[in-house]
Amino acid sequence: MLGIGSIAKKVFGTPNDRKIKATQPLIDRINALEPEFEALSDAAIQERTADLKARVEKGESLDALLPEAFANCREAARRALGLRAFDVQLMGGIFLHQGNISEMKTGEGKTLVATFPAYLNALGGKGVHIVTVNDYLVRRDAEWMGKVYGLLGMTTGAVYPQQPELEKRAAYQADITYATNNELGFDYLRDNMKSELNDMFQRGHNFAIVDEVDSILIDEARTPLIISGPSQDRSDLYRTIDRVIPLLTEDHYTIDEKTRNVTFTDEGNEFLEEHLSGAGILPEGQTLYDPESTTIVHHVNQGLRAHKLFTRDKDYIVRDGEVVLIDEFTGRMMAGRRLSDGLHQAIEAKEGANIQPENVTLASVTFQNYFRLYDKLSGMTGTALTEADEFAEIYKLGVVAVPTNKPIARDDQDDAVYRTAKEKYDAIAEAIRESYERRQPVLVGTTSIEKSEQLSQMLTAAEIPHNVLNARQHEKEAQIIAEAGTPGAVTIATNMAGRGTDIQLGGNVDMKVMEALAADPEANPDELRARIEAEHAEAKQKVIESGGLFVLATERHESRRIDNQLRGRSGRQGDPGRSAFYLSLEDDLMRIFGSDRLDKMLSRLGMKEGEAIIHPWVNKSLEKAQAKVEGRNFDIRKQLLKFDDVMNDQRKVIFGQRREIMEADDLHEITQDMRHQVIDDLVDQHIPAKSYADQWDGEGLYVAVMEKLGLDQPVIAWTEEEGVDGEVIRERLYTASDELMAKKAADFGPDNMRQIEKQILLQTIDQKWRDHLLMLEHLRSVVGFRGYAQRDPLNEYKTEAFQLFEGMLDSLRADVSQKLSQIRPLSEEEQKAMLDQMKAQRSEVEDAARAVPPEGEAEAEAAAPGFVEADPDTWGNPGRNDACPCGSGRKFKHCHGRIS
The missing domain is CATH 3.90.1440.10 (SecA, preprotein cross-linking domain)
Incomplete structure (x- = not known):
């Protein structure tokens, strides 16, 4: 019997169904324009882009231009890449433009989908960032999709670590910029440590499309980006x-x-x-x-x-x-x-x-707060619905499941649960052997490198040829994954490996053509492709007859999303396939969530060694356990974010002030306001409001004014004058300080004075902000104890962080005023030397920002002797935490050994 909710869904459709239906009129309009755009010459396609840009400048909305822009982009992609976007790809692009996450299954062409909203939103001239998970995909996608943008008359850039400054600046000035989340975040921090506007790379945060959005905005968002340097x-x-x-x-x-x-x-x-x-x-x-x-x-x-x-x-x-x-x-x-x-x-x-x-934090930002800087944010992935609540609450992003181009024909089998890990691995080895003998390709997902190597040893002993995908370079990963669909291929991979590359049944034709041309440059490309395509068609038919790609998972992950990603490698574009999870009561998830009870029940059932329990109820109970873990992890991330939001508000104020200072030609008014505020504070401190004259501390005020502002005024005599109050003394000090600074400006020359004011302001802000960050770190480490006194640590943190910030601003004003009051006219040579010294100090900080890699990593150095980027055999055998042999200064696991 159907429940009320199920009946309502049958009648009205789900919210997701209604969103899908709402895009149909737009898709019909794009399709209706197709013949018109097919008739255009290449030059006319670029002219259309210029026309669309002009209409945006005149105030026409991007929504109104969407059908024409998408039709133009689809035609450019067809000519540049030979790919005509399906209707579901246009649909995914529409949802991205609307600021949603498009959940699209593996093999549905997400890389191409991103070009449509990127092109449309780049028409405004403010730039679009497309964010990917690793440097290999940045370069690959920028080069691949750059052909489409080039035909449309748009420029494309790629941002990567250790990039020459001119090249990086040009990449950020491009219409569409491909970059990793790490590099975007670090460049944002580096920009806000610069002293000249011209030195900044990023020109704003207009629109970002985040590929593998669940990996970047959830998995990697647990740790902040930190630029650190040695402290005093x-x-x-x-x-x-x-x-x-x-x-x-x-x-x-x-x-x-x-x-x-x-x-x-x-x-x-x-x-x-x-x-x-x-x-x-x-x-x-x-x-x-x-x-x-x-x-x-x-x-x-x-x-x-x-x-x-x-x-x-x-x-x-x-x-x-x-x-x-x-x-x-x-x-x-x-x-x-x-x-x-x-x-x-x-x-x-x-x-x-x-x-x-100690190392001290020079600047830091969480991914959550970095990506919330964008005016509009969107993302794509194969798996996002399980984390829809987190995307909605943290990033205000909706998740829309886009239907596949062809119905999914994959057979997802119920989980098989064994009593011990040994029984499980024996069953896995037997399942792989059966598939290998009938030439069915197998992708085995493991949760760790150790387990993948353990399984590899078992297969080697059984004489089953296989590839192991763990800490190898991205290009090699892509190559192995591209071959993972050939008849009889056995590929062991960690669950996240191989993202960004399709497993095509029969193998990847383009990859084989490239390899064949590299081996024989003299060969005729057309003949070569024809021969390889014929071989591929035969191999693909063999794989389809054997049942398609078999995804075999050796363990359930804490997150259903990771399991779904692995499962989604099979059954792309309507291909046949199957997936199965082999578990044991000794697995982490099973052990944590009540395997003792299950073990007793299995014993009572009299299960023999090697037998498995297979039932839909097991799947459901495991999914509930995973949902609990996901909920707990979300709560942890949410709590961390609440603390970081306090610092983020302060970060925005400081970074905003720095930018205003860099943009300003004349900082006279800012420094004057600071000086007057210091005078107000000193007068209030020594001549309290509503106090009697005999309670005034004239001597203390004289000393303070002399020390903080360099003013030698008869303050003590003023306090003894008849009819003089705090307000009169305040005004006299304003006038005296303004006259002193006007004289200094005349002595230095207006241009030099402006430069000195700017350098002193930036230098002092940066020093105070660094000290403040350290104070906040220390406050975070001790504020948790307030919970023992029945006080909310977060509220305590907010209150004290605000007080510390106010104190920092007060001391900033005092320091700037004191430094400016102490400068004295110098000869031209001395002036130049002082400005050079200030710039050198600023540049030291900027060098730290450029040179210091993520916390805990070494300085960059020369590559290891004999290191060849394209040949992993020349890299030696570095450990996961060793320095990368390429000389980048980063750990191997974060560089050439990173798992995509």
């Missing part, structure tokens, strides 16, 4: 705190060994305040509860952890004056690895070793 030497702080820690008694703190955390009791806080004030670390009148004390509290916590939770010769050893960590699982030394957040320095202080400076 704080050895004295660590050593002073280290001398205080042994004085604490057990009444002063509590230890939670399970979470490896420590907290101070009220007695402990009072004890620390007394001793830290005596040591000169805690300023007079300041308590550990004040927001300004966040950094001190953080380091005291880390000092206590170093003493109470880390044991010499168990957690670390001291060798040649250096603290070296020990791996708790293997017992091996981990040379070069360091604990973060000042903990390693605290251990070094405890052991009397050399204290190495």
Whole structure:
């Protein structure tokens, strides 16, 4: 019997069905225009682009131009690539233009789909970014789809790491720019560390199309992008705190060994305040509860952890004056690895070793907050519906499932659950052998490199030829995946491997033609293609007769989306295929979600060794378990984002101020406002409102004005004058400070003064922002403890972060005013030397932004001897965390060893 919801869906259709139906009139209009555009010459296609651009300039909406733009783009793609877009591809493009995520199955041509909305939205001249998951796909897609854009009269750019600056600037100025999410985020941070507008790469955030949107906006969004550099030497702080820690008694703190955390009791806080004030670390009148004390509290916590939770010769050893960590699982030394957040320095202080400076964050941004900068965002993937709630809540993106061009003919079998991992792997090896013998291609998905190698050893022992796809270069991955559909091919891949390349039954004709031409450049390309196409047709027929591609998964992932991605490799464009998941009660997901009960039930059923339980109920219970894990992970990401949103609001203010300063020709008014605000603060402090004249601190005001503003004025005499109040003194100080700065401007010359003001402002903002980021990091690390006092850590963080930000702005105004008051007229040579020095200091920061790779990675260096990019055999055998042999300075797993 159907439920009310099911009956309603039958009558009215699902919301997804209604969205699909709504695009049909647009698709009919695009198709009706096809004969007109087919008749155009190549030059006329470009003229149409110019006409459409002119209409956008006159105010015509992109929605109104959509049918003509899509028709023009479809014709250009047909001529440039020999590909005529299907109606469902146009539909996917329409949803992308509307700012949605188009869920399109593997093999439905998402790379081509992106060209339609990219072309339409580039007509406004503000640029479009197409975001992909790795550098190989950036270059491949830019080159491949660039032929379409070129025929349309549009320019295409590709952005990649270590790119020459002129080339990168040109890539960002192009109409359509292909880039990875990492490079876009890092360039955004680098741009906001520049001191000249002309040096900035990105020209704004108009429209982004994110390919593999689930991977980029969810999987990779867990960790922020960080540009870091060495901080100032704080050895004295660590050593002073280290001398205080042994004085604490057990009444002063509590230890939670399970979470490896420590907290101070009220007695402990009072004890620390007394001793830290005596040591000169805690300023007079300041308590550990004040927001300004966040950094001190953080380091005291880390000092206590170093003493109470880390044991010499168990957690670390001291060798040649250096603290070296020990791996708790293997017992091996981990040379070069360091604990973060000042903990390693605290251990070094405890052991009397050399204290190495911490790395300090120069700039950081999360992917969530970077991609929310775009005026319009959209994305494509084969799997997004399971995360639709997260896309809607975090990014305001709807998810629309676009129907396939041909009905899916894949047979998705129920999961087979075995009692032990050994039984499971024996069954997998047998299933692969059966498929191999009947020449059916098999794609085996594993969850880790170790498991793929374990399975590879079993197949080698069984004498079954196979390819293993894990930490190899993208180009080679693409080649193996392209061959994964040939008769009898067995390919073992980690679940995410091979994205961006279709598995075509019978093999990939284009790849085979390229290989054949590379082997024999003298061959006739047309004859070669004809021969390879004939061989391919025969091979494809064999594969279809054997049942199509068999996707065999060795484990369920925490996320249904990852499982669906793997399953979706089979059954492209209506091809036959089948998929099956082989599980055991020892798998992580099964073990965590109640395998004990299932094990007892299977024992009672009297299951023999090697038998599996196969039932739709098992599938449903596993999907529920996966949904729970997905929900929990979403909550974690949401909570992290709430904390980052606090910093993001402040980041926008600072980056906005920097841009205004760079754009301004004359900063006189800004510096004057800052100076006057400093005077207001000093007058309010020393001559409080509604106070009597005998309560005024004229001497203190004189000293402060002299120190902060370089003004030698008779302030003490003013405070003793009859009828003079705080307002009169304030106005006199305004006038005196303005006259002083006007004289300095005349002495320096207007142009030089403008340059000096700009450099001092930018330099001070950047220094204050770096210090502020460090304070926020420390605040994050200690604010969680407020939960024990029944206070919401997030609200506490918001309140204190706001107070710290206000304090930063106050000290920024004071520092800028003080520096400007202290500059003195110099000779031309001295002026030039000072400006050069300021620019050099700015350039050091910018060099750090360019040169420092993601946190924890080495500086770039020369490639290893004999390294040839196109030949993996010349790379040696680097570990996943070793430096890449190409010399980029990044870890192998993040560079040439990255799994796509």
